[in-house]
Amino acid sequence: MDDMNEEPQTTASPPRDARPETAANNAAQSTEQGTARPTGQPAEDGAAPSAGQPAEDLRVEGLKVTRGGRAVLHGVDLAVPRGKVTALLGANGAGKSSLVLTVAGLLRPTAGTVVAGGDDLTGLRPERVRAAGVAAVPEGHRVLADLSVADNLRVAGAGLPKREVPAAVAAAVEVFPELHDLTDRPAGTLSGGQQQMLALAQALVARPRYLLVDELSLGLAPVVVARLVPVLADLAARGIGVLLIEQFMGVALKLAERVYVLDRGRITYEGTSQQLRDSPDLLHTAYLGAASNSNA
Template identity: 40%
Template structure:
């Protein structure tokens, strides 16, 4: 579904991503793990068209995305739930969700809104409430629901559990599994490496802009290097 090949991205003279390559197959959960500054968020922003690569290519279902504008990428089937949620705080929950369908002209929007409410019942209960009054976990649910309103084939989640309580983190990660079961392919950036790898078909470990290790989620969970560096085990 997605192929990133020899991707390089720079901020001025500073290379943030240094020639990485990876693939995401339909139906998979693929995770990128690594410390802050490893290049994970930069990679997602480049796939979304928010940043332009200096070298390499990004191909989605056979189409080169390297020069495609962000607003044209969403209708192709890629949705991005960004780090920090980035909801619209003064708009209501339902207004935020409907903004996720901005590129659609089909008649299925109402049904997808109902599906978002089924996935996150709290959003239905507070559909008329300003989104800025939500807790961090509730805002994350809203951000994910908004991304799903574009009916994506590939959903990119950037640090969905950041700043959440352990209970809310577990709920968000369970939702990741639910979305995969419903047929959504997911590219997940997550600092909670253990939670991400437990759900991942495969994973890639990034360090200072380079992929240093890859394998199935199970293989990386069992890797001594990963356990020491990211799982806090000696």
Template identity: 40%
Template sequence: MSTPLLSVRGLRSGYGAVEVLRGVDLDVAPGEIVALLGSNGAGKSTFNQTVSGLVAARAGRVLFDGKDISATHYRDIVRAGLIHVPEGRKIFPNLSALENLELGSFARARERRAANLERVFGIFPRLKERTRQLAGTMSGGEQQMLAIGRGLMGEPRLLILDEPSLGLSPLLVEELFGLIATLHGQGLAILLVEQNVGQSLEIAQRAYVMENGAVQFSGTGAELLATDRLRRAYLGV
């Protein structure tokens, strides 16, 4: 693997007296899709929020493009090009689709907003048809497109996608994973945090499996699909 764009070592964090992450190591190379898998409560979302600066790290290091961002403010992390599309979409329901997209370039790439809008509309043509529609009235699939599109407006160097398929129909999940593969084909590095194991491993170069706040094993998609450890991690058998 080339020099990692994101390198996490010994990361610990949590909430109050509760420690959730217990020494996580993870790498993402430039242009790579890496899947972070695990059942509910494994610590995946806490990992995303800690790397993104939304939750304070208690120990360990997070390096982005070789710079330690472990104690960096989340706005500066966004400005560096590490952009997090959160679980649950977190769109602004009372703003239009266009206004939500424009907010994505508030901290980064504001001067290229018009060009990036056209790029997003090229990837998600449905959003162009709904620029004036209030985001809260859009379908679940359209809201997920909007959340990803908003992330792309900031010209990410690494895009963290937290449970992007959650709540979507099987047809929309298929479409979503196709779009993620398209973004990867354009050279974007992606950390895909998902419970949809099969489709994640189909498009990821490598994957990590997290249990109880720690990475238990990792490997290529083919390696993980061939091991019983993956089944045990999810089913406990």
């Protein structure tokens, strides 16, 4: 991916200084329903999902990313606890995919850290990130179109000991039995929903502790999304920390316990889904003009 070339080619961890740049950013507004907060500030509501067990979180702290010479993430803090679905919402261009690509090792941050279960993954290459238990399903389910479904799944097991791959593939297909009869088909001939299932299954082959799903519902029929929602809930119930990235809030509020809103590279809201369901107007502040795009 040519994005790697946009970043410095060092593998050293970037500086950890990721405080907000302006005094205006310090004007955090805590509300009873959730916390509107400035970039780089830790949550102030005392209900951080990792409270008491930080080693079980995937933690992004003070993450800054530049693409094409322009800053697109300005010091993002976010936590994904194991066993739960966490949602990251934001309008087009907010920086959601950039965050996923950076956590997955496909983009290098200029500042900040990515730590999973206590392991510092900042700046590691994608295969090392995967080996550390973090799997990403990129936007637009990028399966290998010319390879069969079976080969796509086998390739996804490249980081595992060879003898463990068949069992890992079988376990992933068990999650999506729809794939069972499609194993010989070239992945490019699958429907959008089937490709999304294959992309999710590929991520599962690596036996992740954390799963980042970028735009689960993009371009999919509601009936397909309805099929995928309980699967993600079930994966979380099995102990995986799921980060669900969505432009629209309907699916996210159904699944996620905790929600972050990203606006132009900054986290502008952090709170529980319940708080947002009770007070949907909270999103207007966080989303600025983007709330009118929501189909929730």
